[in-house]
Each structure stands twice: as C-alpha cells, then as structure tokens.
Amino acid sequence: RKEVEQDPGPFNVPEGATVAFNCTYSNSASQSFFWYRQDCRKEPKLLMSVYSSGNEDGRFTAQLNRASQYISLLIRDSKLSDSATYLCVVSAGGYQKVTFGTGTKLQVIP
Amino acid sequence: DAGVTQSPTHLIKTRGQQVTLRCSPKSGHDTVSWYQQALGQGPQFIFQYYEEEERQRGNFPDRFSGHQFPNYSSELNVNALLLGDSALYLCASRPMDREYYGYTFGSGTRLTVV
Numbered sequence: 001r002k003e004v005e006q007d008p009g010p011f012n013v014p015e016g017a018t019v020a021f022n023c024t025y026s027n028s029a030s031q032s033f034f035w036y037r038q039d040c041r042k043e044p045k046l047l048m049s050v051y052s053s054g055n056e057d058g059r060f061t062a063q064l065n066r067a068s069q070y071i072s073l074l075i076r077d078s079k080l081s082d083s084a085t086y087l088c089v090v091s092a093g094g095y096q097k098v099t100f101g102t103g104t105k106l107q108v109i110p
Numbered sequence: 111d112a113g114v115t116q117s118p119t120h121l122i123k124t125r126g127q128q129v130t131l132r133c134s135p136k137s138g139h140d141t142v143s144w145y146q147q148a149l150g151q152g153p154q155f156i157f158q159y160y161e162e163e164e165r166q167r168g169n170f171p172d173r174f175s176g177h178q179f180p181n182y183s184s185e186l187n188v189n190a191l192l193l194g195d196s197a198l199y200l201c202a203s204r205p206m207d208r209e210y211y212g213y214t215f216g217s218g219t220r221l222t223v224v
Contacts, residue, residue: 004152031209032209032210034212036212042217043200043216043217044153044200045215046214049210049212089212094209095158095165095166096166097155097158097166097167097168098143098155098213100152100154100155103152
C-alpha cells in the first residue's frame with residue numbers, strides 16, 4: 001500500500017461546479033497535512049494546511065478524518081484558473097519525511 | 111523577500127558523470143529538503159537537512175548526497191548519473207519550529223541525463 005494515495009483523475013468539471021478530492025494515508029502517526037497545487041512544469045505551491053477541525057479559505061475547504069486516515073479538499077464555484085494538479089502531503093512531524101501523493105489532476109472546462 | 115532559489119535551472123549531463131545542484135532557502139527558514147519529481151509523478155523525498163546535518167532520508171541510494179552550510183543553503187550531489195536520474199529536482203525550505211507553515215518550494219532544476 002502506498003503511504004499516500006490519491007485518485008490521479010483527471011477530473012473534468014464545468015466552470016462553477018463543486019469538486020472534491022480525497023487522499024488516504026497509511027501512517028497513523030502522521031501529524032501534519034497539507035494540500036499543494038502544482039501547475040504544469042512549475043513547482044508545488046502551498047494551497048492550505050489541513051487542521052483537525054477542518055478549515056476553509058475562500059472557495060476551498062479542507063477536512064481531516066484521523067479515524068479513517070483521509071483528508072479531503074472541496075473546491076466550490078470552480079474557476080478556469082483552478083485547473084492544476086492537487087497534491088496531498090502528509091508528515092509525521094519534526095524530522096520525519098514529508099510524503100507527497102502522486103496528485104489529482106483537475107481540468108475546469110468553460 | 112526572495113523565496114527559495116535554485117541553480118542551475120536546467121542541466122544536461124552524460125551518464126556516469128557527477129552533478130551538484132544548489133539551493134538557497136527562503137529568508138528565515140532553517141530546514142531544507144530535496145525532492146525528485148519524475149514526469150507525471152508526485153515529488154519523492156530525498157533527504158532533509160537541519161543544523162547542517164542530514165536528519166531524514168528517503169529511499170534513495172548513496173549516490174545521492176547532500177550538504178547544508180552555516181547560512182542554511184544546501185547542495186545536492188548525485189554521482190554516477192543514470193538515465194533514470196533525469197527529473198525535476200526541487201528544493202524546499204521551512205522554519206523547523208513552524209511545520210504548520212508547510213514548505214516553500216523553489217522552481218527546481220531540470221536535470222537531463224543522456
């Protein structure tokens with residue numbers, strides 16, 4: 001089983017749609033969780049950290065379910081500019097390695 | 111405020127050669143990690159440096175080595191290059207005591223081994 005698993009997609013959604021991505025992780029000692037966005041041939045950029053109580057940043061909502069060991073990202077009112085690959089990132093904290101999922105590709109269609 | 115800077119941006123090497131990639135972390139960041147990203151894959155963790163020591167290492171052979179300097183900058187060295195080492199190499203930094211900030215990435219070095 002991979003340490004961090006994501007559906008690679010692609011998710012093709014129309015503008016204005018709501019789309020959700022899930023990510024599962026295998027290490028129950030994981031402490032820190034993030035969603036990154038990566039545009040084609042660019043570096044990953046932090047989209048948001050994921051907190052235990054869930055958190056929202058504008059159109060983006062992240063949730064963490066420790067019992068089931070998954071995190072989710074919800075994007076409301078999708079924009080063309082949201083088209084990118086979304087990477088789930090998990091860390092056990094401190095000196096522990098940071099593990100990336102393979103990413104979920106989102107294509108927002110006009 | 112400059113973010114993470116990496117050099118060179120692109121590099122072409124021959125199989126068997128050695129390469130050194132450089133990274134300057136974002137101001138205020140003391141922890142540097144290196145990642146290898148093959149086309150269509152997520153970044154794979156190579157190692158992490160803090161206080162000039164390697165603190166954690168991913169599943170990479172000893173051909174991959176690194177260094178961190180007193181000014182927090184870092185180098186990644188790869189010896190005996192293989193064709194399979196062709197990838198985007200990403201450096202990322204963060205403050206050790208504020209993990210919740212996440213890592214800031216440089217734009218990467220695209221290495222091609224021929």
